[in-house]
Amino acid sequence: MIHRVSKRKFSRDTNARKALLKNLANELILHERITTTQARAKSLRPFLEKLVTKSKNNTLSTRRLLISRLGLQNAVGKLLDVIGPIFKERPGGYTRIIKLPSRTGDNAEMAVIEFVENVSEIAAKKKLEKPTKEEKTKIEVKEKPKTKKIVQKKKEVKPKEKTKK
Structure with a gap:
């Protein structure tokens, strides 16, 4: 019985293993579907699930955390x-x-890991629903009510007379 073994080593040292997971996660985020071995897919899943859970809250601190974990800014942008x-x-x-x-x-067991939702289709639908920036500005300009400015007359201030000493 092998106790307290929690992660696969993939015949790599710690830094190479972290780099492997980081690269697999970046590719999955950018391409939304990758083909890899089953062992790599099984170890990628919890790593990526934690990142997606973090990405639900789109803040600056979350963005910095994800950049430190993934390294690629465009992958982090797409994730957030x-x-x-x-x-x-x-x-x-x-x-x-x-x-x-x-x-x-080598007769290795292969697998496809992908997102449950079809990310590219949903993103395309949301883009179609959103009005463009020009339409937003046109709508905002039309909606502003016209108000008349009431200007009060200023009281004339008389200069003080000089006194002799």
């Missing part, structure tokens, strides 16, 4: 602006792992 709002109401389970046939070269 697109993926986080989609999974806002979901309490967990943002990814799914689909098993594939074994790889021919």
Whole structure:
């Protein structure tokens, strides 16, 4: 019995293992679906689930935390602006792992890991629903009511007379 073993090592040292998870997470965020081995997919899932949970709260501190974990600013931007709002109401389970046939070269078990929701379709629908910046400004300009300014007449101030000493 092997006790207290919580993570897969992938025959790598700590820094290489962290870099592997970071790169897999970046690729999954940018491409929304990747093909990898089952062991890598299973260890990527909890790492990514924690990041998606953090991305639900779009603040500066969250952005800095995600940049420190992922490294790529465009992946962090997509995670905060697109993926986080989609999974806002979901309490967990943002990814799914689909098993594939074994790889021919080394007979490794392969899998596809992807987001449960189709992120690109939902983002495209939201873009269509939002009015453009020009339309927003036109609407705002039309909605402002016209008010008349009431100007009060200023009282004339007489200069003080000089006194002789």
